[in-house]
Amino acid sequence: MEISSAVSFGELVERFSRASPPETTHESLQQLAVVARYDTDQPIHRYNDPAQYWFRIVAGAARKIALSGDGRRHIVDFLLPGDFFGFCASSEHHFCVETIVAGSLVARFPRRSAERLADSDPQVARHIRQAAFESIARLQRRTLILAGSSALEKVGAFLLEMADRAGVEQTPWVRLPMSRSDIADYLAMAVETVSRTLTELRARRTIAYRDARRVQICDREMLERAPRVWVGRAC
Amino acid sequence: MEISSAVSFGELVERFSRASPPETTHESLQQLAVVARYDTDQPIHRYNDPAQYWFRIVAGAARKIALSGDGRRHIVDFLLPGDFFGFCASSEHHFCVETIVAGSLVARFPRRSAERLADSDPQVARHIRQAAFESIARLQRRTLILAGSSALEKVGAFLLEMADRAGVEQTPWVRLPMSRSDIADYLAMAVETVSRTLTELRARRTIAYRDARRVQICDREMLERAPRVWVGRAC
DNA sequence: CGATGGATTGACAAAGGTCAAACTGTGTGG
DNA sequence: CCACACAGTTTGACCTTTGTCAATCCATCG
Secondary structure: OEEEOHHHHHHHHHHOOOOOOOOOOOHHHHOOOEEEEEOOOOEEEOOOOEOOEEEEEEEOOEEEEEEOOOOOEEEEEEEOOOOEEOOOOOOEOOOEEEEOOOOEEEEEEEHHHHHHHHHHOHHHHHHHHHHHHHHHHHHHHHHHHHOOOOHHHHHHHHHHHHHHHOOOOOOOEEEOOOOHHHHHHHHOOOHHHHHHHHHHHHHOOOEEEEEOOEEEEOOHHHHHHOOOOOOOOOO | OEEEOHHHHHHHHHHOOOOOOOOOOOHHHHOOOEEEEEOOOOEEEOOOOEOOEEEEEEEOOEEEEEEOOOOOEEEEEEEOOOOEEOOOOOOEOOOEEEEOOOOEEEEEEEHHHHHHHHHHOHHHHHHHHHHHHHHHHHHHHHHHHHOOOOHHHHHHHHHHHHHHHOOOOOOOEEEOOOOHHHHHHHHOOOHHHHHHHHHHHHHOOOEEEEEOOEEEEOOHHHHHHOOOOOOOOOO
């Protein structure tokens, strides 16, 4: 992983602004950030790491992982540009976060300094609060995806989530930065079922492939019909 | 629902302190609170209500609900004494929250005033931030429960969660304030499967019943074995 | 005491997990 | 440039688990 100084952070945000959501990090908070560049499958933090930092994805993507005693893996969250993570009620992180995409950029905020800054600057505090609230909203939407009753619903809801989170689309193509087995561990189903379901959706012309990682949603209605669970932002 | 003035809030917290977690609400934040008393199955807020308030369960319990287009119900979260809810990234609540238990007490904080207070008092801001972080931790743990691979794992993890959230136990008995169908909608499985699984666990003497709503965990090890997914607090 | 709603049990069918094999595409080395 | 190796993806066959439908049990409240 390469570290670049905070000075270039503005440029980086600039450069990747298309992928980032409209709201950018508050200026004085940005000052604290150190941006690092990661290859694929590299840990941003590990299990039981002391919770010294908050993080924010600037570009690329990451997965937040939990491991079960018998070796299974569960993906708690996919993290995309603009997403904060590492907010922690205890003094250690209890998940591990790894990049999915080569060349991912991750901003790191020293927790202590950021807290101090929040104490002295209400705007910063508000900003962090808002970031936490969005994290809550995302996790609640995530719950609805995971609770889908059939494979089709879960995969459908997942595709819609990815399409929405990718931002306002210029192209109808959704790039899925994660592997099938990542998707499976996210939706708590077998890889084979994920694959079969996608194949099924393609056969029905609800979606189209370019390759395995690039899909187009042809019939949004169809996908929304089943899992219509008061979607939108969740509180 | 009956409204009692903020003056009595301290007493109420006092009265229900056994059920509440150690950390109490910050004093100046408490001043803003209005505590209301609810019967069973009463809405605390509804879908698409303007997000004017934050809430905190003082006593009793509640469920946060999403409805799907075809009438199914999903319970996003169970709310127990000490839990904050209503933190919202948008201007409306997109879930509905209902009490489960008769005589539940819920503190209501006007969002605008609370935000203003947070702006002027860093301690309050910190307190709210912490509450939001705990909400995140709870939702992440919830994800792990929902992602369990078998009925036994899900129900087991659910029982452990309830036992842990009930606080340090004087008795080994866990009171489940919710119905079987609530549990089913929380775990995304059929009521019948919940029932069968509990019966199975009782047959194996992993748990014992007093009645349907009061269970005792006899063999914690057994329950922890399967779903041991780096439990504890989650970040 | 019967009525009501929740909880349990049983029988069956369908969905999805598992195991095994084939396919695809990308990159590497000859 | 081609052949091969490897990892990710897809497909097939089978079998376990869970959802569904229906009936029964149980507790509580009039």
